[in-house]
Amino acid sequence: MGLLDSVISAAASTLLKDNSDLQNKLSGMISQFFDQVGGLPGLVQKFQANGLSKLIASWVGQEDNLPITEDQLHQVIGTDLIKNLAEKSGVDAELFDTLLAKGLPKLVNALTPEGQTPEQVTHIDQDKIQELIGKIFS
Numbered sequence: 001m002g003l004l005d006s007v008i009s010a011a012a013s014t015l016l017k018d019n020s021d022l023q024n025k026l027s028g029m030i031s032q033f034f035d036q037v038g039g040l041p042g043l044v045q046k047f048q049a050n051g052l053s054k055l056i057a058s059w060v061g062q063e064d065n066l067p068i069t070e071d072q073l074h075q076v077i078g079t080d081l082i083k084n085l086a087e088k089s090g091v092d093a094e095l096f097d098t099l100l101a102k103g104l105p106k107l108v109n110a111l112t113p114e115g116q117t118p119e120q121v122t123h124i125d126q127d128k129i130q131e132l133i134g135k136i137f138s
């Protein structure tokens with residue numbers, strides 16, 4: 001883990017630790033986000049449609065997660081949706097981009113422990129996401 005990753009992880013941990021309101025907000029927004037993109041299958045399709053199949057496959061698969069840039073996130077997910085999520089969370093947009101770029105690969109990986117995208121899962125429970133956020137940023 002590089003210095004920047006350490007700083008980001010520390011910032012995320014500080015923001016989320018003992019802050020159940022923020023954890024609740026973030027997990028609710030992420031759950032809504034997955035609903036909007038069609039769950040994990042929809043997210044995978046968005047990455048494939050934007051030429052990032054190898055990247056999302058690394059998150060779903062059991063190999064090391066490839067990193068994603070903030071620009072790639074905006075390309076796949078859309079700037080408006082990301083800005084909306086940042087505003088609703090009350091987190092600075094730039095920090096939110098960075099946290100999303102660091103956290104989304106880990107979240108997708110945690111949601112696909114068998115290395116496969118469960119095609120029937122289009123909704124991910126907010127409680128499950130909150131549990132995973134706690135593990136990812138602890």
